Amino acid sequence: MDIQLAQIIFQIINFGVVVGALTFLLYKPVLKIFDERAQRIEEGQKAAEEAIKKHENLDQMRKDMQTKLKKERAQMLEEATEEAKAKKQEILAEARKEAQAEVEKIRKAGEDEKAQLIKDVRVELVEAVVQATRSLTLQTLDAKKDAQLIDAELNKLLKQI
Amino acid sequence: MKNLSVKASSATKLSNDQLSKIKQAVEKKYPDTKVLVEAKVDKSLIGGIKLHIQTVEYDASIQGKLNQLRTHLLENL
Numbered sequence: 347m348d349i350q351l352a353q354i355i356f357q358i359i360n361f362g363v364v365v366g367a368l369t370f371l372l373y374k375p376v377l378k379i380f381d382e383r384a385q386r387i388e389e390g391q392k393a394a395e396e397a398i399k400k401h402e403n404l405d406q407m408r409k410d411m412q413t414k415l416k417k418e419r420a421q422m423l424e425e426a427t428e429e430a431k432a433k434k435q436e437i438l439a440e441a442r443k444e445a446q447a448e449v450e451k452i453r454k455a456g457e458d459e460k461a462q463l464i465k466d467v468r469v470e471l472v473e474a475v476v477q478a479t480r481s482l483t484l485q486t487l488d489a490k491k492d493a494q495l496i497d498a499e500l501n502k503l504l505k506q507i
Numbered sequence: 508m509k510n511l512s513v514k515a516s517s518a519t520k521l522s523n524d525q526l527s528k529i530k531q532a533v534e535k536k537y538p539d540t541k542v543l544v545e546a547k548v549d550k551s552l553i554g555g556i557k558l559h560i561q562t563v564e565y566d567a568s569i570q571g572k573l574n575q576l577r578t579h580l581l582e583n584l
Contacts, residue, residue, distance in 0.1 A: 496521065
């Protein structure tokens with residue numbers, strides 16, 4: 347079997363043409379597709395990383411907001427508690443004051459009632475004494491004694507004139 | 508001469524002696540006046556005598572003394 351140079355060269359050229367055609371028609375488009383795919387994956391990864399980062403930021407913001415709200419709620423609760431305590435003290439003081447005033451009023455009414463009773467008894471007693479004296483005088487005073495009394499009183503009265 | 512009216516009230520009728528005693532005493536106090544003593548019986552006086560000379564009242568009646576007793580007891584009891 348002879349080696350034919352022309353045939354070898356033809357085969358080489360033929361092979362080169364095939365390689366060139368394959369390179370141009372198949373390898374480059376496939377490579378381009380791979381590159382595009384790799385780029386899309388890379389972009390997707392970047393987007394995912396950004397989304398994760400954004401999510402982490404949002405999560406941090408949410409935590410910060412929760413902490414802030416918790417603090418505000420605690421402060422509001424504390425303020426409300428203090429206000430309620432002050433109000434309670436105020437109401438208690440007012441109630442105590444009103445109760446004391448009521449006790450004082452009742453005590454005063456009792457004292458007034460007692461004083462009035464004593465006064466009434468005193469008036470009745472005095473009236474009883476006066477009436478008894480009057481009755482006794484009426485029983486014992488006759489015309490003669492009255493004349494003597496008038497004489498005695500006239501002596502005193504006429505000195506005053 | 509000016510007239511001066513004296514009202515003398517008592518539970519029993521005043522004697523002439525008592526009336527003239529009143530008249531003399533008032534005339535001595537108010538000279539140059541004609542004293543007219545008006546006697547009046549008032550049983551509510553109980554006893555004693557009450558004189559009205561012009562606007563002044565001299566109360567020596569039992570009722571007056573009872574009133575004084577009432578006032579004194581009410582003020583001091």
